[in-house]
Amino acid sequence: MFTGIVEELGTVAAVVDQGDAVRLTVRAATVLEDTRLGDSIAVNGCCLTVTTLDVDCFTADVMQETLDKTSLRGVAPGDRVNLERAATLQTRLGGHLVQGHVDDTAEILDRAPSEHWEVVTISLPEALAPFLVDKGSITVDGVSLTVVEAGHDRFTVSLIPETLTRTTLGSRAPGERVNLEVDVIAKHVLKYTENLVRHLTGGTP
Structure with a gap:
């Protein structure tokens, strides 16, 4: 579980194609401070398991399912990526509950800068x-x-200078793909409501 508060920008150091998987090595600093083998780190919102550790980098195996459904399929050495360690019971919940399970990818359609933020x-x-x-x-x-x-085929967000500076969203251009994960609470509420309606009506909601 994560909070969606990016701790640092890492740099992809190596991408090794293994046919039905990719071995991804990321150069980092902050997220390595207390990380051990088997820990989880979110890379651009994808929960990955640390398989090897070095002084300034970690490696994770990215399975075909993840490659098929996230933007990690296109990462290359030199790319910057958002990194966050898994939350603990002592973590401040500065964002919201994030699983690190990407629901789909989407496209940046437009950027509209203003004096103090960017839509x-x-x-x-x-x-x-x-x-x-x-x-x-x-x-x-x-x-x-x-x-x-929130529209039927697009949505907007406002990015403050801190987000523009400390995450990859500051440099994502129109046409680039990003990973989306919707609110897990909304998923459960919708599922519960659908099941309740189905139970009460004896059919499909």
Whole structure:
């Protein structure tokens, strides 16, 4: 479990193709301070398991399922990535509850800079639209954000200077893909409601 508060920007050091998987090595500093083998680190919002550790980097195996459903499929040496260690019971919940299980990818559609923030418009896959509401939570590339406006095929977020500086969202250009994870609480509420309606009506909601 994570909070969507990015701890640092790491750099992809190596990507080794293993056919049905990729071995990803990321150069980092902060997230390595108390990390051990088997710990979880979110890389652009994808929960990965640390398989090897070095002084300034860690390695994780990325399975085909993850490659098929996330933007990690296209990462290359030199790319910057958002990193966050798994939360503990002592962690401040500065963002929202994030599982690190990417629901789908989306495209950056537009960026509109202003003096103190930047409004970013992102496409919204149809299947995820029911989970977004204005002022609700969304995770974009592992960053916990508040939805400004939720449409049927797109949504907007406002990025403050801190987010623009400390995460990859500051440099994502229109046309680039990002990972999305919707609010897990919204998923459970919708599932519960559907099951309740099905039970009460004896059919499909």
